[in-house]
Amino acid sequence: MSFATATVAQLYPVASTDSADSSAPAVRGEIEVQLRMRHAGQRALRLRYELVGAAGAPVILVAGGISAHRHVAATAGFAEKGWAEGLVGAGLALDPQHRRLLGFDFIGADGQLDAPIDTSDQADAVAALLDALHIDQLQGFVGYSYGALVGLQLAIRHPRRLQKLIAVSGAHRPHPYASAWRALQRRAVALGQLQCAETHGLALARQFAMLSYRTPEEFGERFDAAPEVINGRVRVAAEDYLDAAGAQYVARTQVNAYLRLSESIDLHRVDPAAVNVPTLVVAVEGDRLVPLSDLVSLVEGLGPRGSLRVLRSPYGHDAFLKETDRINAILTTALRLPGETA
Incomplete structure (x- = not known):
């Protein structure tokens, strides 16, 4: 070897x-x-x-x-x-x-x-x-x-x-299902980069990731509340949690670090x-x-x-x-x- x-x-x-x-x-x-x-x-x-x-x-x-x-x-x-x-x-x-x-x-x-x-x-x-x-x-x-x-x-x-x-x-x-999740997260970052808003893309990628890290059972217990209509838009109960997760991640993570280490899992x-x-x-x-x-x-x-x-x-x-x-x-x-x- x-x-x-x-x-x-x-x-x-x-x-x-x-x-x-x-x-x-x-x-x-x-x-x-x-x-x-x-x-x-x-x-x-x-x-x-x-x-x-x-x-x-x-x-x-x-x-x-x-x-x-x-x-x-x-x-x-x-x-x-x-x-x-x-x-x-x-x-x-x-x-x-x-x-x-x-x-x-x-x-x-x-x-x-x-x-x-x-x-x-x-x-x-x-x-x-x-x-x-x-x-x-x-x-x-x-x-x-x-x-x-x-x-x-x-x-x-x-x-x-x-x-x-x-x-x-x-x-x-890596499991192919998990690799597909990560590929979509990296595409979210790429979309943000195209719009000159790569940190927004990174935040969205992290929010997608949180759904794969946790389980439907946990979300069912924590966020079982009716959606609200705010400024003419529907907002579901989990969105505050996901927004916070995205903001915290962006504050401490370099975009390129996330992309290359995410790829590393799939390699x-x-x-x-x-x-x-x-x-x-x-x-x-x-x-x-x-x-x-x-x-x-x-x-x-x-x-x-x-x-x-x-x-x-x-x-x-x-x-x-x-x-x-x-x-x-x-x-x-x-x-x-x-x-x-x-």
């Missing part, structure tokens, strides 16, 4: 501070790498990371969907809200007093890279980051959605770098039989983007290296962000070290 090569240029600490407990420092930094990308050739890239936790503790890399970033959860050192609040903290599976938690910004997340991005490129970037941080091996890679795709690629391309993969709501290939293809790392797959019944049947196929392809947990949740694909207690219980068992008590 031919792997892309990544050359680390230099490590740049951007900020460093101690959390409330001096044994659990938090540091942010960035590295420059030369990465040979699958579809875009040799590129100079900058990788941004955040590392939180007790020095010398086992390292867990946590990666989320295409909207996620290096800041997983608020700490005393970096107090702003992270993308996975509720999954990190004292007494949880991802406890910075007992684990070092590594997060990174996906390649392309800053919107500067206008080229196709493969999940294999992300995995090679992770390997380069681990080299720069002198981390020989991860105790675990916890990947949600797009992060799970990157984790599968890391387990194939750099298997010695991790002991265990937990892949939540991410399969070995993703791996052979489950090539994964040589113990892998726990977590599926959500009712997830319309990553159906249970696809994750069953993934586990079957993994053979003895794979196991499956299934959640039932009205939150669909977003269950990993909403069902934090249940996800934490799964992670607690999956990441328990020999001799470690519950």
Whole structure:
């Protein structure tokens, strides 16, 4: 198998501070790498990371969907809200007093890279980051959605770098129905660009996405109200929610970053039989983007290296962000070290 090569240029600490407990420092930094990308050739890239936790503790890399970033959860050192609040903290599976938690910004997340991005490129970037941080091996890679795709690629391309993969709501290939959803979302952005209103197109794309992330059951419970006629137009109950979701997304997301990372999901293809790392797959019944049947196929392809947990949740694909207690219980068992008590 031919792997892309990544050359680390230099490590740049951007900020460093101690959390409330001096044994659990938090540091942010960035590295420059030369990465040979699958579809875009040799590129100079900058990788941004955040590392939180007790020095010398086992390292867990946590990666989320295409909207996620290096800041997983608020700490005393970096107090702003992270993308996975509720999954990190004292007494949880991802406890910075007992684990070092590594997060990174996906390649392309800053919107500067206008080229196709493969999940294999992300995995090679992770390997380069681990080299720069002198981390020989991860105790675990916890990947949600797009992060799970990157984790599968890391387990194939750099298997010695991790002991265990937990892949939540991410399969070995995109489902054609989900790819169709994303294609229409990208067309919404393109339409906005033609009208010189690309942020409006991005907001509309995000609103379409919210319908695919969640379930009809949730919308039935939350928005079962009669429509209103406002200024001669009919407005349904869910529109305020969708408008807010679009506005929030536009405020923090570069248009090009969204387009290239959305494409990256659809480019993703791996052979489950090539994964040589113990892998726990977590599926959500009712997830319309990553159906249970696809994750069953993934586990079957993994053979003895794979196991499956299934959640039932009205939150669909977003269950990993909403069902934090249940996800934490799964992670607690999956990441328990020999001799470690519950």
